[in-house]
Amino acid sequence: MKTTEIRIIVSEFQTIDELPENDRLLLREARRITALAYAPYSGFHVGAAVLLGNGKIITGNNQENSAYPSGLCAERVALFYANANYPHSEVKAIAISAAKNGVLVNEPVKPCGSCRQALAEAEVRFESPIRVILDGQDSIMVLDSVESLLPLSFSKKDLASPNPSKGVEFV
Ligand code: THU
16 A cells, blocks of 8 residues: 655735736636626626637636536636637636626635546646636635646546556456
């Protein structure tokens, strides 16, 4: 038996004005698009802004549906649009904001598990870490990679055929 410790590093800022300029611009875009979310069922408005390697910023917000599971989170709306239109441009960063009743959430907004998985795919696909900026009134969190948000994630490496010489058969 062996034990491994996995550590993540989270930087916290008190206000948007303390952020480095690129992060500040991206977060402003996330805040702007949050206000345009379609969230009549939850009343929880989320906005995401994705910075690409080509310099473009792509925004998205949550799109809900009366058939609840047919809706989609802000992060994936933005990410999938970016990947669909700029398949050769790596994702550099994503800023996420959220508001309830028009007021920015207190704690930094946390992306759901499915969005973390989708972001992890982009990180592996482009072999480039994605900076993550999570907005909140109490603080703004910044992480250097999605791997920090989703350690031990499932990825294309896990789909490879196992080495038969190890000899453990699944019956
Ligand atoms: N939501 C997002 O857009 N992103 C997240 O990471 C968390 C949740 C949306 C989905 C749904 O429209 C609403 O917030 C409430 O869950």
